Amino acid sequence: MRKRATELVFVAASWSAVIGLLLIVGALLVFLAQRASDAVGPGMVFGDADWWPAIIGRAPVFGGLWPAIAGTISLVVLSSLLSLPLGTATGIYLSEYAGDRVKRVLGVLVDVLAGIPSIVMGLFGFLVILLLRRTIAPDVTTGFIVAAGCLALLVLPYTIRVTAGSIDSLDEEVRLLGPSLGMSRTGSLVAVILPSASKGILSGAILSIGRAAEDTAVIMLTGAVATAGSSWPSGPLAKFEALPFRIFVTAAEHNTAEELNAGFAAALVLVGLTAALFSVAYVFERSLHRRWSQ
Amino acid sequence: MEPVVSIRSLSVAHGETAILDEVDLSFERGVLTVLIGPSGSGKSTLLRSVNRLNDLYPQLRTTGRVEIRTSGGTTDVYAPSTALPLLRRRVAMVFQSPNVLPTSIRRNFSLPLRHVRDLRGREMEHRMQSALEEVELWDDVRSRLKEPAETLSGGQQQRLCLARALALEPEILLLDEPTASLDFAATRRIERLLDRLKERYAVLAVSHSLGQTSRLADRCAVLNQGRIVEHFGKDRLHDPLRLQALAEELF
Numbered sequence: 139m140r141k142r143a144t145e146l147v148f149v150a151a152s153w154s155a156v157i158g159l160l161l162i163v164g165a166l167l168v169f170l171a172q173r174a175s176d177a178v179g180p181g182m183v184f185g186d187a188d189w190w191p192a193i194i195g196r197a198p199v200f201g202g203l204w205p206a207i208a209g210t211i212s213l214v215v216l217s218s219l220l221s222l223p224l225g226t227a228t229g230i231y232l233s234e235y236a237g238d239r240v241k242r243v244l245g246v247l248v249d250v251l252a253g254i255p256s257i258v259m260g261l262f263g264f265l266v267i268l269l270l271r272r273t274i275a276p277d278v279t280t281g282f283i284v285a286a287g288c289l290a291l292l293v294l295p296y297t298i299r300v301t302a303g304s305i306d307s308l309d310e311e312v313r314l315l316g317p318s319l320g321m322s323r324t325g326s327l328v329a330v331i332l333p334s335a336s337k338g339i340l341s342g343a344i345l346s347i348g349r350a351a352e353d354t355a356v357i358m359l360t361g362a363v364a365t366a367g368s369s370w371p372s373g374p375l376a377k378f379e380a381l382p383f384r385i386f387v388t389a390a391e392h393n394t395a396e397e398l399n400a401g402f403a404a405a406l407v408l409v410g411l412t413a414a415l416f417s418v419a420y421v422f423e424r425s426l427h428r429r430w431s432q
Numbered sequence: 433m434e435p436v437v438s439i440r441s442l443s444v445a446h447g448e449t450a451i452l453d454e455v456d457l458s459f460e461r462g463v464l465t466v467l468i469g470p471s472g473s474g475k476s477t478l479l480r481s482v483n484r485l486n487d488l489y490p491q492l493r494t495t496g497r498v499e500i501r502t503s504g505g506t507t508d509v510y511a512p513s514t515a516l517p518l519l520r521r522r523v524a525m526v527f528q529s530p531n532v533l534p535t536s537i538r539r540n541f542s543l544p545l546r547h548v549r550d551l552r553g554r555e556m557e558h559r560m561q562s563a564l565e566e567v568e569l570w571d572d573v574r575s576r577l578k579e580p581a582e583t584l585s586g587g588q589q590q591r592l593c594l595a596r597a598l599a600l601e602p603e604i605l606l607l608d609e610p611t612a613s614l615d616f617a618a619t620r621r622i623e624r625l626l627d628r629l630k631e632r633y634a635v636l637a638v639s640h641s642l643g644q645t646s647r648l649a650d651r652c653a654v655l656n657q658g659r660i661v662e663h664f665g666k667d668r669l670h671d672p673l674r675l676q677a678l679a680e681e682l683f
Binding site: 317 | 535
């Protein structure tokens with residue numbers, strides 16, 4: 139009887155947690171949408187510019203969100219291109235090849251990296267630029283590639299941990315399957331282990347994409363500006379706009395209620411953009427999986 | 433008949449703990465040998481020492497001798513010159529739970545056949561078909577080779593795993609409780625299959641059930657705490673009183 143009551147309480151608590159979470163997320167979205175609704179209009183994304191020339195970067199956009207959206211997309215794509223291969227490969231190494239001692243030491247280092255606040259990561263990027271200016275490259279400045287590199291460092295531990303974790307959690311017999319069929323270690327890794335762990339690796343990628351899209355502290359120290367003058371970052375060392383920085387600046391410096399509402403609109407767009415990037419990652423994983431499956 | 437596999441004084445230890453202790457066992461084609469024993473007695477370790485899967489656990493230390501006689505001649509399994517991919521191709525293994533690759537039925541064959549035997553195209557298709565026919569699965573799957581292997585029933589998946597192993601043309605089969613996760617009908621089907629396959633392959637199977645052992649085994653070895661404590665033939669397995677005594681002693 140008592141056991142049953144405990145179980146009921148447990149189930150009720152679990153359900154309330156889920157419902158509570160959904161309510162909070164729902165309330166947040168409704169609040170954002172309500173505040174943003176005043177700012178939504180034809181000029182919200184592209185200002186006065188025509189949309190196609192603006193998207194391909196031919197026409198400058200003033201007053202619209204597009205340069206910040208383009209900057210965030212570029213940052214997420216470049217930081218993912220840097221961090222995903224490196225993080226996945228390190229995760230594979232940790233799980234499959236590293237000896238016990240190396241695993242322990244590397245594990246601690248990865249945890250330390252995960253614990254570094256993003257502002258410190260931004261400072262690190264900033265200091266690297268200072269060092270370069272005083273030594274071999276006096277003209278170098280903070281810019282797009284530095285920001286993407288620091289963001290990649292910031293999200294690297296997620297990818298490493300999730301990849302290693304999803305390989306480690308595979309069933310013992312799945313690990314033995316490739317060798318039992320006479321496959322080499324690499325063959326087994328490519329043909330059996332990675333595909334079996336791909337869902338977990340994808341969730342690591344999604345976590346990193348979300349983290350890279352929303353981080354403000356790193357980019358404000360490494361080259362984000364309020365007005366960059368071009369939609370897409372014009373070069374590796376160019377200044378750039380980004381949604382989180384736009385939101386931060388609006389929140390800190392707005393003069394009117396309308397300006398603040400435009401900040402809420404930018405926040406809503408960031409949520410939508412992150413969801414869209416997650417979907418792209420999901421579709422990419424599915425299509426890889428499908429190609430692998432046939 | 434000369435044994436296909438001879439295991440002599442085989443010991444496997446994990447640190448100071450002995451998992452297998454001076455095990456001697458041999459088995460041949462046409463005589464299905466079943467290994468039984470309580471859990472933790474070292475059954476899976478013994479199976480995995482024949483195709484050296486234990487090598488994947490660096491903390492395990494193996495001493496003793498395992499010899500296999502196949503069409504390629506006699507191989508000292510633990511000799512430094514023994515090529516593991518070739519050894520494991522000759523000594524196939526099927527695991528407890530159906531281990532299909534998370535991909536299509538066809539790719540479950542094409543992947544290992546390409547990686548291990550460099551077979552593609554028509555040759556691969558032919559090999560796949562004959563292996564699937566051998567396990568009586570071809571008619572069920574011929575029209576759905578592109579579908580995920582996970583859509584098959586548990587019994588069909590296990591037969592697919594068996595076929596995938598057979599497609600590599602092994603001469604020895606190691607089966608680690610191959611019916612442990614299957615229902616009654618699927619279990620019986622695999623048992624009938626094994627009864628036929630033993631004529632072509634030397635089979636060593638681990639079983640979790642005395643009932644199955646008495647139906648299947650031509651010879652039975654009992655493993656307890658890493659040692660073979662008994663070794664007997666069919667006659668004892670078909671005597672209910674002696675079987676009862678064995679069950680009480682073991683489980």
